[in-house]
Amino acid sequence: MQAMKNVIVVGGSYVGSGAATKLASSLPEGYRPRFAIVPTHEHKAFIPYTRIFNTPTIPNPSIHSVIRARALSVQPDNKLVLDREWKGETVVPFEYLVVATGTQLPSPGSMQGEEKTDGVGFFKTYQAGVQRANDVVIVGGGAVGVQMALDLKEVHPEKNVTLVHSRDHVMNRFDPRLHAIVAKRCEELGVKLVTGQRVRVPADGYPTDGSDTKVVLANGTEIPTQLVILATGQIPNNHLLRELDSSSTPAGQIINPANGYLRVRPTLQLQHPGYGNIFALGDIADTGAPKAARPGMAQQDVVVRNIEALVKGQEPEGKIEVGPAAIHLTLGLKQNVIFRNPIEPGGEPMIKMQDNGQEDMGIDGVWSRRGFTVKDISEYHL
Numbered sequence: 001m002q003a004m005k006n007v008i009v010v011g012g013s014y015v016g017s018g019a020a021t022k023l024a025s026s027l028p029e030g031y032r033p034r035f036a037i038v039p040t041h042e043h044k045a046f047i048p049y050t051r052i053f054n055t056p057t058i059p060n061p062s063i064h065s066v067i068r069a070r071a072l073s074v075q076p077d078n079k080l081v082l083d084r085e086w087k088g089e090t091v092v093p094f095e096y097l098v099v100a101t102g103t104q105l106p107s108p109g110s111m112q113g114e115e116k117t118d119g120v121g122f123f124k125t126y127q128a129g130v131q132r133a134n135d136v137v138i139v140g141g142g143a144v145g146v147q148m149a150l151d152l153k154e155v156h157p158e159k160n161v162t163l164v165h166s167r168d169h170v171m172n173r174f175d176p177r178l179h180a181i182v183a184k185r186c187e188e189l190g191v192k193l194v195t196g197q198r199v200r201v202p203a204d205g206y207p208t209d210g211s212d213t214k215v216v217l218a219n220g221t222e223i224p225t226q227l228v229i230l231a232t233g234q235i236p237n238n239h240l241l242r243e244l245d246s247s248s249t250p251a252g253q254i255i256n257p258a259n260g261y262l263r264v265r266p267t268l269q270l271q272h273p274g275y276g277n278i279f280a281l282g283d284i285a286d287t288g289a290p291k292a293a294r295p296g297m298a299q300q301d302v303v304v305r306n307i308e309a310l311v312k313g314q315e316p317e318g319k320i321e322v323g324p325a326a327i328h329l330t331l332g333l334k335q336n337v338i339f340r341n342p343i344e345p346g347g348e349p350m351i352k353m354q355d356n357g358q359e360d361m362g363i364d365g366v367w368s369r370r371g372f373t374v375k376d377i378s379e380y381h382l
Contacts, residue, residue, distance in 0.1 A: 011100030015282035015296035103234035133227035141165025145231030236260035261286035
């Protein structure tokens, strides 16, 4: 009997989990995905992976596995090193590796600890800090900062909420008409919007105990506050390939030194010619596509198609297409906008305003896609 060959997906987000299930549905006999996950409605945010392969499209779910561990490094001999034993080993060999490790956000965008109880407790503690503060300053006018500011003001209209962004326009990857939509919504809800000003972040950070402090802008303006939320950008989770990258020549560098993302070909294979069996997709990949779920999901099909081709001894022909930047942006609990940049310079953006948001953002649909049909709210506490 032929030994099983591993296809490992590292990363448990929408993009990573989607790639794993699609691979499990399409790979020929003899290959099995291994899924290494890096680790209000708080309990709804943490979905078990126990049923990730239990879907009608996967003919033999029992041969696939979820590995609960932290992936530490990739070795040149096609082995993945884990931080703990899995089936008695800390090293798992692979035929193909898919890196979907994404990026890390400043707190509260990234979780503390690995257990669901840790994450739920962290959310509750953070919510208590928000409750204590009369004045809240959010630093960073990307999607995370904008959505947090508008949500917070709608949930707590009595609080003074200020959003500070270093550029003249928030969401600066997009056509300025998206800034106009956000600015109008800030005015409607009462969020103070400060643009074109950098924040002088203290070396030791801001206090987290609710005590009075101040945010100092580059022009000397001081904003009093009891809570500062940093939404200042994404840090690529590239640690997995640093060791492999250190042995590469500058021309074959795996990690782009300019931004920390993984350099890939249009096929989403690593650009380095020696590692054509390693793919990267989603936020960690240096594709030029927006760092968002929708572009990452489109990349799943490219990866699956190309791994299927390699398994059959064929050349990978699937290639990503990077279109105009687009986003589905919430503007509070219910109002939201679907916005896409103009296809041609000087053209019109696609704008679709909606008022159909849900307080939990329809998380039940995500649970369903992970194999859970929730009939009672208590089931979210799994």
